Amino acid sequence: MGTQQIEPAAVAVEAVEPGAEVEPQGLPVTDAADPAPAADEAGEVVVEVGIPELPVDPATLEGEPAPLSEDAAVAxxxxxxxxxxVADETATADAAGEAADAEDAEDALMLNDRYRVTGEGTAESPYQIDFDMLVAVEQDYAPKEEGKKEIPEWINVLNGKHVNITGFVAFPFLAATANECMVMLNQWDGxxxxxxxxxYDxxxxxxxxxxDLNRGIPNYGTLSGVFRTDPYLVNGWLIGLYVMDDAKIIDSGSRNQAGF
Structure with missing residues (x-):
């Protein structure tokens, strides 16, 4: 019995020239568009695979928000x-503030658009003033400086009016009685x-x-009297500015610089 030699089937492999198109083998990547194989300069086959497009919800394109979950809706x-x-409380507070401002406009005197002075300027109802407003006059009146040689009108409004002011008190000398004193913003023993x-202070x-000082000499108190501005100048330098006449002490005591 003879033996028959079977030659293996020859497989032809064609070389791919650079730039030549090659038909793809196997199934297409997508049924929408087949990849277009190409060969680069080195002769290698490059296949570009397309990315399928995902469906887009039209509602998302229109900018409509996604529905909230139950917990998120409650929050x-x-x-x-x-x-x-908060809005209601703010509106209530604003209304109360406006009402208070309206009341102040009727019952209080506004000086320099900053200082609210209560009272009527009479002996029965003196204006309640403080050193903050008196010290502020320095911003407008300093005789040695150009443009500041006139006392501002807003403080002259108090001239001839009854006022109350509280501060530290100092007497010019020790005696059984005193006809004058100085009331100041800061404590000073003379x-x-x-x-x-x-x-200014x-x-x-x-x-x-x-x-009468026989029962004690106060160093702090509230004084009431008729207020006026009366500049006292020496060679153009301001030495004194404020004066109170027909005064009396309506409340007095002792206090140190710390307020005790």
Whole structure:
């Protein structure tokens, strides 16, 4: 019995020339568009695979928000309710503030658009003033400076009016009685202890009647009298500015620089 030699089937492999198109083998990647194989300069086959497009929800394109979950909806409602409460409280506070401002406009005197002065300027209802407004005059009146040689009109409104002012008190000398004193923003003993006054933070006081000091000498109190501006200049330098006449002490005591 003879033996028959079977030759293996020859497989032809064609070389791919650079730039030549090659038909793809196997199934297409997508049924929408087949990849277009190409050969690069080195002769290698490159296949570009297309990415299939995903369906897009039209609602998303129109910018409509996704529905909230139940918990998120509850939280959103609670936040809106809280905002409404805050808005109501703010509106109430604003209304109260406007009412207070209206009341102040009727019952108070506004000086320099900053200082609210209560009272009527009479002996029965004196204006309640403080050193903040008196010290502020320095911004407008300093005789040694150009453009500041005139006392501002807003402080002259108090001239001839009854006022109350509270501060530290110093007497010019020790005696059984006193006809005058000085009321100041800062404590000062007349010599070495405390802060010496300036023309803007002190008022020279003349009492309507002598003050009896036998029972004690106060260094702090509230004084009431007729207020006026009376600049005292020496060679153009301001030495004194405020004066109170026909005064009396309506409340007095002792206090240190710290307020005790």
């Amino acid at each position: 959103s409602d609670a936040a809106e309710a809280a905002d409404a409460v 010599c070495c202890i405390g802060v010496p006054p300036t023309p 002190a008022v020279e006081v003349q009492f309507a009647e002598p003050l």
